[in-house]
Amino acid sequence: xxxxxxxxxxxxxxxxxxxxxxxxxxxxxxxxxxxxxxxxxxxxxxxxxxxxxxxxxxxxxxxxxxxxxxxxxxxxxxxxxxxxxxxxxxxxxxxxxxxxxxxxxxxxxxxxxxxxxxxxxxxxxxxxxxxxxxxxxxxxxxxxxxxxxxxxxxxxxxxxxxxxxxxxxxxxxxxxxxxxxxxxxxxxxxxxxxxxxxxxxxxxxxxxxxxxxxxxxxxxxxxxxxxxxxxxxxxxxxxxxxxxxxxxxxxxxxxxxxxxxxxxxxxxxxxxxxxxxxxxxxxxxxxxxxxxxxxxxxxxxxxxxxxxxxxxxxxxxxxxxxxxxxxxxxxxxxxxxxxxxxxxxxxxxxxxxxxxxxxxxxxxxxxxxxxxxxxxxxxxxxxxxxxxxxxxxxxxxxxxxxxxxxxxxxxxxxxxxxxxxxxxxxxxxxxxxxxxxxxxxxxxxxxxxxxxxxxxxxxxxxxxxxxxxxxxxxxxxxxxxxxxxxxxxxxxxxxxxxxxxxxxx
Amino acid sequence: xxxxxxxxxxxxxxxxxxxxxxxxxxxxxxxxxxxxxxxxxxxxxxxxxxxxxxxxxxxxxxxxxxxxxxxxxxxxxxxxxxxxxxxxxxxxxxxxxxxxxxxxxxxxxxxxxxxxxxxxxxxxxxxxxxxxxxxxxxxxxxxxxxxxxxxxxxxxxxxxxxxxxxxxxxxxxxxxxxxxxxxxxxxxxxxxxxxxxxxxxxxxxxxxxxxxxxxxxxxxxxxxxxxxxxxxxxxxxxxxxxxxxxxxxxxxxxxxxxxxxxxxxxxxxxxxxxxxxxxxxxxxxxxxxxxxxxxxxxxxxxxxx
Numbered sequence: 176x177x178x179x180x181x182x183x184x185x186x187x188x189x190x191x192x193x194x195x196x197x198x199x200x201x202x203x204x205x206x207x208x209x210x211x212x213x214x215x216x217x218x219x220x221x222x223x224x225x226x227x228x229x230x231x232x233x234x235x236x237x238x239x240x241x242x243x244x245x246x247x248x249x250x251x252x253x254x255x256x257x258x259x260x261x262x263x264x265x266x267x268x269x270x271x272x273x274x275x276x277x278x279x280x281x282x283x284x285x286x287x288x289x290x291x292x293x294x295x296x297x298x299x300x301x302x303x304x305x306x307x308x309x310x311x312x313x314x315x316x317x318x319x320x321x322x323x324x325x326x327x328x329x330x331x332x333x334x335x336x337x338x339x340x341x342x343x344x345x346x347x348x349x350x351x352x353x354x355x356x357x358x359x360x361x362x363x364x365x366x367x368x369x370x371x372x373x374x375x376x377x378x379x380x381x382x383x384x385x386x387x388x389x390x391x392x393x394x395x396x397x398x399x400x401x402x403x404x405x406x407x408x409x410x411x412x413x414x415x416x417x418x419x420x421x422x423x424x425x426x427x428x429x430x431x432x433x434x435x436x437x438x439x440x441x442x443x444x445x446x447x448x449x450x451x452x453x454x455x456x457x458x459x460x461x462x463x464x465x466x467x468x469x470x471x472x473x474x475x476x477x478x479x480x481x482x483x484x485x486x487x488x489x490x491x492x493x494x495x496x497x498x499x500x501x502x503x504x505x506x507x508x509x510x511x512x513x514x515x516x517x518x519x520x521x522x523x524x525x526x527x528x529x530x531x532x533x534x535x536x537x538x539x540x541x542x543x544x545x546x547x548x549x550x551x552x553x554x555x556x557x558x559x560x561x562x563x564x565x566x567x568x569x570x571x572x573x574x575x576x577x578x579x580x581x582x583x584x585x586x587x588x589x590x591x592x593x594x595x596x597x598x599x600x601x602x603x604x605x606x607x608x609x610x611x612x613x614x615x616x617x618x619x620x621x622x623x624x625x626x627x628x629x630x631x632x633x634x635x636x637x638x639x640x641x642x643x644x645x646x647x648x649x650x651x652x653x654x655x656x657x658x659x660x661x662x663x664x665x666x667x668x669x670x671x672x673x674x675x676x677x678x679x680x
Numbered sequence: 681x682x683x684x685x686x687x688x689x690x691x692x693x694x695x696x697x698x699x700x701x702x703x704x705x706x707x708x709x710x711x712x713x714x715x716x717x718x719x720x721x722x723x724x725x726x727x728x729x730x731x732x733x734x735x736x737x738x739x740x741x742x743x744x745x746x747x748x749x750x751x752x753x754x755x756x757x758x759x760x761x762x763x764x765x766x767x768x769x770x771x772x773x774x775x776x777x778x779x780x781x782x783x784x785x786x787x788x789x790x791x792x793x794x795x796x797x798x799x800x801x802x803x804x805x806x807x808x809x810x811x812x813x814x815x816x817x818x819x820x821x822x823x824x825x826x827x828x829x830x831x832x833x834x835x836x837x838x839x840x841x842x843x844x845x846x847x848x849x850x851x852x853x854x855x856x857x858x859x860x861x862x863x864x865x866x867x868x869x870x871x872x873x874x875x876x877x878x879x880x881x882x883x884x885x886x887x888x889x890x891x892x893x894x895x896x897x898x899x900x901x902x903x904x905x906x907x908x909x910x911x912x913x914x915x916x917x918x919x920x921x922x923x924x925x926x927x928x929x930x931x932x933x934x935x936x937x938x939x940x941x942x943x944x945x946x947x948x949x950x951x952x953x954x955x956x957x958x959x960x961x962x963x964x965x966x967x968x969x970x971x972x973x974x975x976x977x978x979x980x981x982x983x984x985x
Binding site: 218 | 710711712713715716717718719720721722723725726729730733759761762763764769828831832835836839842843844845930931932933935939940943946947948
């Protein structure tokens with residue numbers, strides 16, 4: 176990621192080169208594409224695009240942002256509706272808009288339209304899902320006809336990356352209500368939505384960017400993975416994602432992709448026995464991640480020892496953490512017990528059933544591994560709503576001591592989208608009370624370049640050394656494509672499926 | 681007749697009212713929708729705004745009073761997930777559900793009545809044993825497994841039928857077969873039992889001694905006298921079909937009330953849960969009244985009064 180640079184020249188040149196190459200191969204869109212997804216969007220408003228189910232349909236297809244992140248390059252920021260940007264000072268940025276872009280309703284993309292869209296998201300009454308990704312109060316204003324000024328209350332060196340999360344709807348979008356028909360600048364316009372059944376998009380004429388191959392795209396929702404796979408095998412669908420290993424095995428058009436998600440346990444470190452470091456170390460040592468990932472997670476995961484992937488600047492290249500060692504776990508527990516730590520306290524393992532396929536079996540295995548080490552563990556299965564009071568402050572602080580199952584993904588390339596959430600003292604999902612670590616997080620958020628990377632790596636070392644969280648596995652999944660389409664999975668496939676990346680075979 | 685209908689309707693509506701009250705409070709015990717619709721790290725201001733916009737910031741009793749007064753006007757509020765009136769979401773799914781239930785029950789009766797009757801005509805014969813085994817088998821198969829296996833065999837391997845969704849007439853075959861599965865087995869067994877008892881009755885033996893054929897006796901006389909338990913179980917199963925056919929929704933993404941209700945529960949879409957339960961409740965009440973009327977037609981000794 177380019178952080179705090181004056182101009183993103185390299186990205187601009189790359190985008191121009193791509194556009195020129197694409198213009199030479201332009202052709203009329205034809206045919207229909209059917210995409211089978213596990214869950215329908217909960218909202219079709221551009222400001223709710225931070226959830227996977229919403230973004231998979233809308234982002235990059237119907238609506239676009241000022242910038243986009245490179246899916247395969249660790250959060251490198253690329254131009255999209257903005258062609259270049261400049262950091263004026265610590266809290267001010269100027270984004271120059273692309274000429275000749277119009278919304279699907281004919282409105283022109285200019286600074287006024289972009290300002291309306293960005294400030295609309297900041298309206299707390301609108302409850303945009305994207306809002307929590309903007310860490311400091313942010314305001315857009317018109318600098319000139321095609322230049323937008325972004326002003327942040329506190330210094331934020333990754334504003335260009337954050338802008339990639341703010342999709343811009345047309346100025347005709349209601350200011351204080353969610354849109355039921357999103358209107359954007361993307362290659363497809365939103366045609367219809369049959370709630371719970373399908374969404375239909377159609378390619379537009381005169382799209383400013385890469386011409387798309389398919390004239391129509393229909394999204395259908397199939398919660399059962401066997402059915403999603405069967406739809407591709409029978410030719411009813413052209414792309415199906417989140418396919419289990421056994422359904423994809425032997426299929427000629429199966430591809431594996433990273434979901435960017437890390438599955439981890441969050442111990443309730445504010446209560447005994449997890450307030451003792453030795454007990455947390457025993458916890459880590461008692462879990463055989465290799466066994467979990469190889470046997471129970473059906474080739475859908477690899478062991479993880481960190482919260483973030485190597486694409487994120489806070490990733491520690493050589494860090495592996497404590498390995499599986501049952502004897503060591505028992506010894507650590509015995510030592511803590513001898514010092515009066517209440518290691519016999521019953522611990523509730525809160526297993527959220529919708530985290531990934533097979534999480535129930537994995538949770539049961541973790542329960543047994545921990546009990547083998549000497550912990551007393553009770554397994555509690557909950558759905559995402561019932562999980563919330565265990566996860567979020569202030570409710571989480573009044574719960575009995577527990578181990579919470581969590582998944583986290585970060586595609587931004589920057590640890591500021593991960594570490595404060597789980598290591599900061601103010602974050603709702605964090606159990607940390609380490610004020611010094613929190614101060615370091617605040618400081619790291621203002622740094623740029625190598626200094627920023629170094630700061631986040633140092634924070635990671637501290638946090639992992641304290642076993643504030645217990646990473647278990649990095650999650651992967653699979654997709655199937657039909658014989659008539661070409662699509663190459665990338666680092667964002669689980670979050671965004673750009674139809675412009677799908678071509679006729 | 682009118683008195684019967686008014687009494688039946690009144691008692692049914694009282695029961696429906698009880699169900700609605702229970703659904704209202706039980707749904708809210710499952711947790712706040714804010715946890716689902718807002719990001720996990722949403723601010724307090726966002727949660728408060730969400731609750732206010734969806735009327736969830738009011739005391740529970742106030743919410744309930746509003747719900748009752750609006751429900752009397754068939755206004756169940758706005759669906760959070762579907763962004764349209766909850767009553768529209770529920771009602772728009774009912775035609776598909778009723779059609780699926782009607783076709784499935786019609787085919788079930790066409791299959792189960794002859795099978796049960798033939799089995800009863802020759803008790804303990806090879807035919808009886810085969811039919812009994814078949815009916816017990818289909819009544820015991822897990823319908824979720826059956827549905828998936830059918831997709832793999834008829835859609836993936838043979839390529840004859842669509843996997844899911846609703847399009848051509850062919851797309852009805854697997855959902856109908858899945859919905860029929862258990863009722864065929866159960867109703868065949870009920871028909872067999874009822875027919876066995878009737879065929880052993882004195883008037884049937886007497887008629888047989890006079891030279892009536894078994895076929896004529898069974899289908900013209902005995903079947904009518906054996907009809908009451910068959911109507912009862914068919915009515916019960918039809919109620920289950922109208923109630924949602926949840927498996928069909930989960931596997932085939934069938935756009936009926938089952939899918940609407942399952943989605944609403946997962947989405948904590950209270951308004952749609954309430955509207956869906958109300959619509960299904962009304963459908964089941966009407967179905968039960970229809971069953972009562974069929975009783976009277978099938979057995980003249982029963983008077984609708």
